[in-house]
Amino acid sequence: EDKVVQSPLSLVVHEGDTVTLNCSYEVTNFRSLLWYKQEKKAPTFLFMLTSSGIEKKSGRLSSILDKKELFSILNITATQTGDSAVYLCAVGSLTASGSRLTFGEGTQLTVNP
Amino acid sequence: NAGVTQTPKFRVLKTGQSMTLLCAQDMNHEYMYWYRQDPGMGLRLIHYSVGEGTTAKGEVPDGYNVSRLKKQNFLLGLESAAPSQTSVYFCASSERGLAERPDTQYFGPGTRLTVL
Numbered sequence: 001e002d003k004v005v006q007s008p009l010s011l012v013v014h015e016g017d018t019v020t021l022n023c024s025y026e027v028t029n030f031r032s033l034l035w036y037k038q039e040k041k042a043p044t045f046l047f048m049l050t051s052s053g054i055e056k057k058s059g060r061l062s063s064i065l066d067k068k069e070l071f072s073i074l075n076i077t078a079t080q081t082g083d084s085a086v087y088l089c090a091v092g093s094l095t096a097s098g099s100r101l102t103f104g105e106g107t108q109l110t111v112n113p
Numbered sequence: 114n115a116g117v118t119q120t121p122k123f124r125v126l127k128t129g130q131s132m133t134l135l136c137a138q139d140m141n142h143e144y145m146y147w148y149r150q151d152p153g154m155g156l157r158l159i160h161y162s163v164g165e166g167t168t169a170k171g172e173v174p175d176g177y178n179v180s181r182l183k184k185q186n187f188l189l190g191l192e193s194a195a196p197s198q199t200s201v202y203f204c205a206s207s208e209r210g211l212a213e214r215p216d217t218q219y220f221g222p223g224t225r226l227t228v229l
Contacts, residue, residue, distance in 0.1 A: 004155070031212050031215075032215055032216075034215055034216065041222045041223055042117075042203060042219075042220035042221060042222050042223060043156075043203075043220050044220075045216055045218070045219075048215065048216040088155065088156070090156075090215070092211050092212060092215040093212075094212045098161075098163075098169065098210075098212075099210050099211040099212030099213070099215075100158060100171070100172070100211060101156075101158070101211050101215055101218075103155035103156040103157070104155050105153050105154060105155045106155060
């Protein structure tokens, strides 16, 4: 059974801190790994990673994938209160019944002023 | 573009009642999905559709039915609601399949359903 595990489940930091969120996975027929940010409502897409060792960057957020060790990290530097959200990791795979995304349970990040 | 919209936003049902959740997208996407999100469980796929007139089971399909009579709409039905179906339901659509381009998936704002 495909599995995606995120850690920590919850994190509280102060503005300006740097945080690292972790995502490990066990899936067959891996195709991609995605990060989402979820505030009150719908998840919004951040990054998609398909190759090991290539960093994706968007402003203060960056992410990298290690396909050998089966994990990814999401870094947020100089955190702001607007970064407070649940960060979801999802892994795309191809199964006998079709393609699917398996989600982790998320990391709740709280950034205090 | 409204993107992906869901109706209703909130609903409270009694055990045994039925209801239909409506999802609509205006991006001309072929693929549509229904997920549920429960505390500590992440999002889990209920049913999906790869085009008008098609539906397929996801990870947790029991107790739900779906229909895709029009390309822009994907309906999720609960025939006899149970407390275990209390959850937040998200609809999503994508331009391409999840194996090819999962980054093209857009989510609706969610429906919070409580079954008493």
